[in-house]
Amino acid sequence: MQMENLPENVRGYLTEAYVSSKNWRLPNGQTAHRFKPVQLREVGVIGGGTMGRGIAIAIARAGYRTILIENDQKFLDSAKTELAKSVLREVKVKRMKETDAEKVHKNLSYSTDLSSLKTCDLVIEAIFENMALKKTLFSKLDNICKKGCILGTNTSSLDIDQLASPLSDKTRLVGIHFFNPAHIMKTIEIIAGTFTSGEAVATAFEISNRMKKLPVLVGNCPGFVFNRILFVYSGLVGELLSKYGFFPKQVDKMMMDFGIAMGPAAMWDMNGIDVGAKVAEEHGWQQHDLQKKMMELGRYGRKSGKGYYLYTKEGKKVVDPEVEKMILELKEKPGKRVQISGEKDALEFVLFPMINEAFKLLEEGMIAEPAQIDLMLVFGLGWPVKTGGLIKYVMEQIGLHKVKERLDQWHAETGIDAFKASKMLDAYARKGPKANL
Secondary structure: OOOOOOOHHHHHHHHHHHHHHHOOEOOOOOEHHHOOOOOOOEEEEEOOOHHHHHHHHHHHHOOOEEEEEOOOHHHHHHHHHHHHHHHHHHHHOOOOOHHHHHHHHHHEEEEOOHHHHOOOOEEEEOOOOOHHHHHHHHHHHHHHOOOOOEEEEOOOOOOHHHHHOOOOOHHHEEEEEEOOOOOOOOEEEEEOOOOOOHHHHHHHHHHHHHOOOEEEEEOOOOOOOHHHHHHHHHHHHHHHHHHOOOOHHHHHHHHHHHOOOOOHHHHHHHHOHHHHHHHHHHHOOOOOHHHHHHHHOOOOEHHHOEOOOEEOOOOOEEOOHHHHHHHHHHHOOOOOOOOOOOHHHHHHHHHHHHHHHHHHHHHOOOOOOHHHHHHHHHHHOOOOHHHOOHHHHHHHHHOHHHHHHHHHHHHHHHOOHHHOOOHHHHHHHHOOOOOOO
């Protein structure tokens, strides 16, 4: 981590979170020091989409022989071409040296044959976020991969235990959730299911460290830790667009002025509005009204040339009056609303339910400590690093008592679950502004 220019208290806080994350503990109480990783020589990556390509680049760059698998030759050729473009771009922007690029290409091989993974020590799937598809794949891998091979899933939200159900040895499946773009972003969520072995977790940490990533062990729940907070963030920003008349350029500017690296509407367009909608559909989560309209109109973001913004042939983002017209129409629909009188209120409307969700995750034992949540948000969401993260910022700059008061007010006015304060947040709010977690 490069944190030399940060205030000393923030640097110490995040460094302690990084150190503590290495001393992970399984749900059954067993600790990291008891387990050794599988020795890794060859790693397979299944899926040549954006995530799969990024994962393959990161693994090959770390020095492992890497096999990238796609369904057919057409998709494989496309993946190979796009991967080469990504590596070239990394060299041009000086995030990668020429020698690193050569190492990536030297270590990478490509195939459409799953049986070519039979000698791999670790196989990570990065296919479409669909439970049935992934289970079918793991059923095939169970008959192909050697006995000691660890199986990793890049799922961002699906139940690890269900994914492991087709395996004869369920202990070898571990969640290894990369963030997009996988070869750049530092954070990795390691997810332990009920059956996941300490050896599998240790192997996931080993390869994460070799890739110079920041792995954090989290529990097995829908969306895990990062995406549960991100879904709250996205949902509340979506409410600002769908119910309160905020335009995409306004919410993006508001969050970037606060210090977030990328505005939420621009992020949705980059990741694919359809991707978020399909994840929400998979779990039965509510989509905001504007997202529904985007889907109806085939506005999926950059990939379709239009989403919350329009995109020129050169990829330049421009404001779309059609979207702003839709927002003004949606604002007139009846519905439960709280009073938002300005940008400060709007920012609190987004941040307060986010920290409430963070406390829910701590309360449920989905992550070991609050500083690890902040570590993930700083290096995974682009949270302003100078603040130390969401929890540190709110506790020191706002106060949990104020968060609790505002959440109680909003919940009383609307009855919306996102505004119901968690028991843990309530407990620490009662301790006063200097409460230590």
